[in-house]
Amino acid sequence: MEDDVVRSGSALQPDGGGIVAMTDDSREIAPDEVCILIPTLNEAATIGDVIEGFYDEGYTNVVVIDGDSSDETREIARDHGAEVIVQSGSGKGQAVREALEYITVPYVLMLDGDGTYDPADADRMIEPLSRGYEHVIGNRFADMDDDAMRALNGFGNRVINRAFGFVHGANYEDILSGYRAFTVDSFERLSLDSDGFTIETELAVECVKHGIETTVVPISYSARPEESETNLHPVKDGGTILLALYSLAKTNNPLFYFGSLGVTGIVSGGLIAMYVLWEWIQYQQSHEVIALVSAAAIILGVQLLMFGVLSDMLVTLHREQRRRLERIARDEPEE
Structure with missing residues (x-):
């Protein structure tokens, strides 16, 4: 090699x-x-x-x-x-x-x-x-x-x-x-x-x-x-x-960075929501504050995931534009 x-x-x-x-x-x-x-x-x-x-x-x-x-x-x-x-x-x-x-x-x-x-x-x-x-x-x-x-x-x-x-x-x-x-x-x-x-x-x-x-x-x-x-x-x-x-x-890879944070928020919020639902079904106990925390975590996770997608698009466009400029600079005849 x-x-x-x-x-x-x-x-x-x-x-x-x-x-x-x-x-x-x-x-x-x-x-x-x-x-x-x-x-x-x-x-x-x-x-x-x-x-x-x-x-x-x-x-x-x-x-x-x-x-x-x-x-x-x-x-x-x-x-x-x-x-x-x-x-x-x-x-x-x-x-x-x-x-x-x-x-x-x-x-x-x-x-x-x-x-x-x-x-x-x-x-x-x-x-x-x-x-x-x-x-x-x-x-x-x-x-x-x-x-x-x-x-x-x-x-x-x-x-x-x-x-x-x-x-x-x-x-x-x-x-x-x-x-x-x-x-x-x-x-x-x-x-x-x-x-x-x-x-x-x-x-x-x-x-x-x-x-x-x-x-x-x-x-x-x-x-x-x-x-x-x-x-x-x-x-x-x-x-x-x-x-x-x-x-x-x-x-360098915002989709991974913000996406991983977003998925963590969604999964965490989902697990908390399942706990709240279980408590309500089994014992008829409501946990309003915990339910709000669950909803906030899910909403934040979705927002971070969307932000990651948008950031990844911007990074991709920036790289393509930079490559075009570099090609133009290489192809430009010297004076």
Whole structure:
């Protein structure tokens, strides 16, 4: 499986993989056109080896944006020749958005600094950008070390990926992967608000929402070195990611978002109404207040369902209009 491709915003969205042909005007991307972006927080044990790994692959433009590490991450990164930026805020999402303001080359290869991603996969990640894709996701499950991910983490990742496919209608296989390659131009078209580790989730949703040409490529994923500590908490962070997926559906899939709330209101109101009716039939007891609550829940549910349908129509029209404008812009002759 060389490429499992998903073309966001188009009719070509295979759910099981396959190759989608792009334009033939591809060109080789030079290493000096690529910025290696590494967000870090207390990665002193691994950051030096990660930077040297990219130098060995020919990529010398390395930017480390550090979240005010309490260890020697920044010093080690500078000693290895990387440009180091101390982020003004906190969280990986904020770090990535801030770092992009300093990048002057057209392509970015982003990864964590914990030594789990292999710099040798850099060319594989960058190559689809030369064929017209705008965002590339590295699929960790394609070649993962046996001890690279705990069973709970693996189960949670698969649940989140399936939830993403169901809610947002695209199969990106590994939306939580921290190994990403993208064009600066496509990144600037995204509306990113996440400050924390949910940035990968938001990137995936925004790619679907804005029709960013996205592909998935297999990568290797290694176990985190023993001396490097993780900043993630599987249960808490997994719940936060699922909540983010649902919340982001508000603008990307409003029919699902408002429809699910509406169905919940209708079902809840219906169950309460059945209880009131049962009490009246069996014991001749009336529950006027509860009956009013039931009616209000059903009416609110119906309204939310209708609002979801209308919102979905507006989103669909907006996407069609945007695609028309993009086609006009592409077809317009240069002066």
